Amino acid sequence: xxxxxxxxxxxxxxxxxxxxxxxxxxxxxxxxxxxxxxxxxxxxxxxxxxxxxxxxxxxxxxxxxxxxxxxxxxxxxxxxxxxxxxxxxxxxxxxxxxxxxxxxxxxxxxxxxxxxxx
Numbered sequence: 001x002x003x004x005x006x007x008x009x010x011x012x013x014x015x016x017x018x019x020x021x022x023x024x025x026x027x028x029x030x031x032x033x034x035x036x037x038x039x040x041x042x043x044x045x046x047x048x049x050x051x052x053x054x055x056x057x058x059x060x061x062x063x064x065x066x067x068x069x070x071x072x073x074x075x076x077x078x079x080x081x082x083x084x085x086x087x088x089x090x091x092x093x094x095x096x097x098x099x100x101x102x103x104x105x106x107x108x109x110x111x112x113x114x115x116x117x118x
Contacts (some may be wrong), residue, residue, distance in 0.1 A: 004050010023067075023094070035066040050096035057085045064090060084108065 021035045021043045022051055035043070046063045049055070064087065068075050075082050088105045091097065 033067075033070050035063070035070065038063055038066045046091075047096050050091045051098075051104065053106075053108055055084060055091070055105075055108065060087060060091070084112075 014108055019039050019041075021040055023033045023035065023039045024031070040061070042059055043099055051058045054060075061082075064082070065075060067090075088108065092099075092105065
């Protein structure tokens with residue numbers, strides 16, 4: 001048997017059980033929801049992107065789509081397109097940015113109020 005065949009294949013990072021991302025909702029009787037297709041590393045990266053206000057990174061929408069799939073919401077089939085404001089509110093709801101602290105989200109909202117784009 002060749003050396004390559006004798007070696008056990010590596011488990012992909014996304015397949016490891018300890019890499020799974022679960023969201024907890026305390027106000028729902030300790031409900032726990034697993035986000036399929038999102039790794040802990042990606043989740044932590046989304047948190048960093050949220051704090052920086054970088055809501056247009058594709059990883060942000062990957063998280064939004066993963067959560068939407070869990071709750072049965074079809075973003076692409078929705079009559080109204082997903083907006084920057086919806087992304088900001090979603091990430092605030094998940095508490096990705098500290099409350100009461102100026103963040104990149106506030107910069108985006110201020111630019112929108114001032115007539116600038118995000």
